[in-house]
Amino acid sequence: MRYLFLIISIFIALPVFSATELSVNNAGFVQSSIWYSKDPFYAGDKVRIYTVIFNGSTYDLAGSVEFLDNGTSLGKTTFSLSGNGRAQDLWIDWKASAGNHTITARLVNVIADGPNGKQAVSFPSVETGKSDRFVDIDPAIKEAQAKIEAQKITAVRVDQLGKVEEVAQSVVDSIPTPIKESIVSAVSIVEQFRANEGNQLGVIREQKSREIDEINAHVKTINTTPVNVDSTKKEKTVLDVASNVTEKPFAYVMLAAIGALQFVFEWKVLFYGIIFYTIYRVMKWGIYKLRNR
Numbered sequence: 001m002r003y004l005f006l007i008i009s010i011f012i013a014l015p016v017f018s019a020t021e022l023s024v025n026n027a028g029f030v031q032s033s034i035w036y037s038k039d040p041f042y043a044g045d046k047v048r049i050y051t052v053i054f055n056g057s058t059y060d061l062a063g064s065v066e067f068l069d070n071g072t073s074l075g076k077t078t079f080s081l082s083g084n085g086r087a088q089d090l091w092i093d094w095k096a097s098a099g100n101h102t103i104t105a106r107l108v109n110v111i112a113d114g115p116n117g118k119q120a121v122s123f124p125s126v127e128t129g130k131s132d133r134f135v136d137i138d139p140a141i142k143e144a145q146a147k148i149e150a151q152k153i154t155a156v157r158v159d160q161l162g163k164v165e166e167v168a169q170s171v172v173d174s175i176p177t178p179i180k181e182s183i184v185s186a187v188s189i190v191e192q193f194r195a196n197e198g199n200q201l202g203v204i205r206e207q208k209s210r211e212i213d214e215i216n217a218h219v220k221t222i223n224t225t226p227v228n229v230d231s232t233k234k235e236k237t238v239l240d241v242a243s244n245v246t247e248k249p250f251a252y253v254m255l256a257a258i259g260a261l262q263f264v265f266e267w268k269v270l271f272y273g274i275i276f277y278t279i280y281r282v283m284k285w286g287i288y289k290l291r292n293r
Helices: 002-018 139-174 177-223 233-264 268-291
Strands: 046-055 063-068 072-081 086-095 099-116 117-120 131-135
Touching: 046 063, 046 072, 046 099, 063 086, 099 268, 177 233, 177 268, 233 268
Parallel strands: none
Antiparallel strands: 046 086, 063 072, 063 099, 099 117, 099 131
16 A cells, blocks of 8 residues: 555656756846846846945945946945845836947945045945847837738828829820810720731641741651661651651741730830830931921
């Protein structure tokens, strides 16, 4: 029974010893003479800056500790510390701002209860080591600001687009109805021409692609023709090879040209861009000729 109780106790205690250790930051022995209530921290956070003083002398000490940021005072904290190995932590609250910071602390106006009464105290060093920190903006705030800026840009673009549409509509409204109808009719004819030609070029391209496949199949048949054939068939084979040598590259060139034309006719921006650019060049040439008469 005693052994059974021991085994049960071990199994109950086992999860305690095998549990994953808890990772704790910003705790334990003091790593430096300056530390913070939380780490990391960001611009706008309220942070408590800590330091610790130690009195290993036989005298009681009293005075102030001044905290500094880049040499500028953040404020002072008074202390009173007994001798014979006593220590005391001191702090000051600080609202962090973005940018580079060098945080230090120094002893100010320290008085000792000495053998001759109250006496000023001098130390080998009255200032802590430096804590250099770069305080960044909180990533969540950065993301929110980026979204706001994106929304502003979108709103400006929508507003500008609306103004452009208003101007375009006013221009359209100012055009006389007969001219407007003529323009609409002309645009409709051009658009129909573009669509039909694009479809027709697609059909031609498929036909040319099939022709190339037939040429390739013919070449393959010629290459597999037995060598021991009569002279007439051999002569015909030589002629077929010569014909394919000239037809095949020309067929590929034609296929590429047809594909390029089909692309132009099927992509509206490119098609109308070429038309408008051509009209612009013709008008510019005409104006130049009129001026040089």
